[in-house]
Amino acid sequence: MEKWQNPEVIAFWIAIVIVFIITLLFFVIRILHSGYKRMTEANLKENSIRLDHQKKLIETNLHAQEKERMRIAGDLHDSLIGKLVVIRMKSQIGAAVAELDGLMEESIAEARRISHDLTPPLLEYSKIQELIEDLLNPWKQKLKIIYYTDIRTDIDLPATSKIQLIRVVQELLVNILKHAKADTVYVHLRHTEKCLTLAVKDNGCGFDTSQLKKGLGLNNQELRMQYLNASHKVKSSPGKGTTTIIATII
Incomplete structure (x- = not known):
């Protein structure tokens, strides 16, 4: 019987092949696991950055909305309400109808402008x-x-x-x-x-x-x-x- 046909030799080489395959699989799994871990960490970091950015944009939008409300409130108070107060005072002192009508027309135009700014x-x-x-x-x-x-x-x-x-x-x-x-x-x-x-x-x-x-x-x-x-x-x-x-x- 040839030496390579000896069952012990065959078993020995089979064991070596099995160990090699197991070792290879171990390293492949380690490499895949490491790559997956890095990819997961990168995705988590990217998602975190994206969420922070979205949070800042939402905060910006809230600030912008508040700023817009303050501007509209200012327009109503300083412009439209001011004109209406003037009309009331002039009406109380008996101002001419033509003058009151002109002021009313200005007030209507101002109200239309504010309304147009809100929604065309x-x-x-x-x-x-x-x-x-x-x-x-x-x-x-x-x-x-x-x-x-x-x-x-x-x-x-x-x-x-x-x-x-x-x-x-x-x-x-x-x-x-x-x-x-x-x-x-x-x-x-x-x-x-x-x-x-x-x-x-x-x-x-x-x-x-x-x-x-x-x-x-x-x-x-x-x-x-x-x-x-x-x-x-x-x-x-x-x-x-x-x-x-x-x-x-x-």
């Missing part, structure tokens, strides 16, 4: 391009606004999406008026069957985007972008104005 009229039945145009009209008293559209579809946006886009434009105009030192604003709306793109550009002082810090306004815009499932980009440099581009898939 006929929101569900108006196209987004019409709503943005209505929003821009009062701003033309303070800025030269050039508004042009490229509408290639009859598809309408949900009312919730319309109001978010309008709020974005409002915030951009407020920022331009407060910080940009601009006198001209270009607003371009492009709406096709597949996507909607909105670009707002000013000729103001611009800024270094690498130094951009996320304040209340920018965080609030980011929250609106998430709600719209949209992406946005801010392009600017000192002395060359600022352009904000928003794009979303329909």
